[in-house]
Amino acid sequence: MIDTHTHINMIEVTPADDIIKNAGNYGVDKLIIPAASTSDFDTIIELTNKHENVYGMLGIHPSEAKEWTDDIITRIKKLANKNKKIVAIGEIGLDYYWDKSFNDLQKEIFIKQIKLANELRLPIDVHDRDAHKDTFDILKEYNRGSIVIMHCFSGSVEFAKECIKEGWYLGIGGVVTFKNAIKMKEVARAVPLEQILLETDAPYLTPVPYRGKENQPAYVKFVAEEIARIRNTTFEEIDEITTQNAKRVFNI
Numbered sequence: 001m002i003d004t005h006t007h008i009n010m011i012e013v014t015p016a017d018d019i020i021k022n023a024g025n026y027g028v029d030k031l032i033i034p035a036a037s038t039s040d041f042d043t044i045i046e047l048t049n050k051h052e053n054v055y056g057m058l059g060i061h062p063s064e065a066k067e068w069t070d071d072i073i074t075r076i077k078k079l080a081n082k083n084k085k086i087v088a089i090g091e092i093g094l095d096y097y098w099d100k101s102f103n104d105l106q107k108e109i110f111i112k113q114i115k116l117a118n119e120l121r122l123p124i125d126v127h128d129r130d131a132h133k134d135t136f137d138i139l140k141e142y143n144r145g146s147i148v149i150m151h152c153f154s155g156s157v158e159f160a161k162e163c164i165k166e167g168w169y170l171g172i173g174g175v176v177t178f179k180n181a182i183k184m185k186e187v188a189r190a191v192p193l194e195q196i197l198l199e200t201d202a203p204y205l206t207p208v209p210y211r212g213k214e215n216q217p218a219y220v221k222f223v224a225e226e227i228a229r230i231r232n233t234t235f236e237e238i239d240e241i242t243t244q245n246a247k248r249v250f251n252i
């Protein structure tokens, strides 16, 4: 398995080395760490250099849009060109859940980073919270050829199908294991397995049976098990196909 979206730099209790080792014990051989702000960049580069099976993304999360300055583009280009383990631009997108006062700024920064991903020929790891329509419209209008991953997909089956039709990938994480997450379970059943990626979004959204505790990449196994149950197939099939998907998408 590959945990395609895991903030191991934000996990507080367990040291990164132990987290990576434990992931291996659960059959998770590769991890990809997204950035939320520029303050993550150095740690991500450091972790990708130190651990063979750790990859990174660079980008500014929509909630951090106010920290944007245009020289971030130069900085990301430089880091990504030098370090081949930077495999995507992310996480970038729109978040209308926490604070709606700077939606326009979020859109502007999102568009700039889509163009950056296109220029670097890297996939785009998208954060979309309560902003499905704007996220979709902006990607349709501005993306020129980058692979799109809707990280922590949270839309309806209808929206999932629209994304699938565009050739985009859906990142599915711990939420699918929650008993009351009827909509997510429907999505996990309805979309082609070839367009699903596994993720934890650790340290957030810990899957059952560890819900409420700190999340870590090892627990992506529980996500795979739940998807297997929902789709009435084996864990091995989910493991194999989603791993192939992640390797293809991120070229790892």
Ligand code: NI
Pocket: 005, 007, 034, 091, 201
């Ligand atoms: Ni995230």
